[in-house]
Amino acid sequence: MLIKNAKVNEKIVSICIENGKISCLNCECPTDEVIDAENHLVIPPYFNMHFHLDSVFLPISNKSGTLWEGIQIWKEVKGKLSEEDVIKRALTAVKLMVSQGTLWIKTHVDVTEKSLTLLKALLKVKEMTKDIVEIQITAFPQDGIYTEKGNDELLRKAIEQGADNVGLIPHNEITREDGVKSIKFAFDLAKEYNKDIDGHIDETDDPNSRFLEVLAKYSLEYNWNRVTAGHVTAMHSWDSAYRFRILPIVAKAGITVVPNPLINAMLQGRFDNYPKRRGMAPIKEMIKFGVNVALGHDCIMDPWYPLGIGSMPQVLFMAIHLDQMSTLEDLQNSINLITYNSAKAWRVKNYGIKEGYPANLLITNDDDIIDLLRFLDPPAYVIRNGKIIAKDGKEILFNGKWEKVKRKPE
Incomplete structure (x- = not known):
C-alpha cells in the first residue's frame, strides 16, 4: 500500500x-x-484508556444523575444479564469505537457479579475482535473489595480466569481504613500474578477523598510503576497546597491519571447548587508536575451516561473545554492525551x-x-x-x- x-x-x-x-x-x-x-x-490511532463494555447500551434512566444512583441501578441489573446479551452489546460498541479510530481499549468488567458471567462474555469479545483491536480487561470490584465477604476472592478468581489487570475502588469501601487495605490487597495480587493495576480512584467531589496518595505510596514501595488511576475527580476539589505537595510524588511513582471528561462532567457536582464544580482532575496542572495523563471514554448509553458514540476526539474536545486548553500549543499538544501518553501507559512499543x-x-x-x-x-x-x-x-x-x-x- x-x-x-x-x-x-x-x-x-x-x-x-x-x-x-x-x-x-x-x-x-x-x-x-x-x-x-x-x-x-x-x-x-487512538487509545480508550478507561471503559465499561459490560454496561454499554443499557440506557436505564438515572433520575438524580449521580454516580451513586448509577451504581445502585447497575447492582439491580447486572445479575440478570446473559452472556449472549453482553457479547452483543459489547461487540456493537467495539466496532463503533474502531470505526472512530480507536485500536486499543482498556475495559473494566464488574467481578462482584458472583457468576462472573460478565467476565466470561468480555473474554470472548476480546478473542472475537483481536483482528481489529487490542483489548485489555480489568477485573473491577464495583461494589468494593471489603464491602461484602468473598469479593476479594472473586477478584482473585477473575485474574486466574484471564483478566489482564487488577482493579479497585477504595473510595467505595465503607471506611478509610478498608480503602487503604483494598489498595494493599490490589498491589499484593498484582505482584503475585505479575499484572498491572487499573483503579477507580477518588471518583467523588469529596475533598477528603485522598486515596491517590496511598496508591502512590504503594507504587513506590512495591516499585510497581504499572499503575493507572481512573477519574480522580476529587482532585478538582483538593486545595492547591495539597496538589502542589502530592502531584510530584504521583509523577515519581509513575502513575498515569486517566480523567474521563464526558462522564466526569455529567456526574460530578450533582450535590452543588451554583456554581457547579467541573469535577475533572486538572490536566494542565498534572502535566506541569510531570504526571502522565491519558483519557478514557468510560461509558456509552448506560446508567451513568445517556450519550456517546465512542469517539476519542469527542472526549478530547470536552477535556479541552473543561480544562481551558485554549492556546495553540495547548490544542496541538492535546492529541497526546489520546495517543502517545496512552501508548506510554500501555507500554506499546514502536x-x-x-x-x-x-x-x-x-x-x-x-x-x-x-x-x-x-x-x-x-x-x-x-x-x-x-x-x-x-x-x-x-x-x-x-x-x-x-x-x-x-x-x-x-
Missing part, C-alpha cells in the same frame, strides 16, 4: 507499507493499492509513524489538529497492521467481510 500526500508532523510525505509495516517514507513503492490522503492529517514501525494509521479528513477538534470527523481510513479495517465511520471489516457500522444494538 502507498499513502500519498499524507500530512505527518507538518510535512507532506508518502508512506509505503509492506508486510504490515511502514517500510519507508518518501520513497518508491510499486503497488496497485494507492490512497491519496489529499494533504490531510495522518496520525497514529507506536507512531516511523520506518519499521507497525502500519497503524488514521487518515483523517482534516488539515490539522485544530480542524480535527473543530469538526470531530471520523477517520476516512483506519489502518491496522497495514490493512484498511474501517472507512468514514460507516463501514468496518470484521471476520473478513465488510459490514455497516451499527450505532446501537439491534
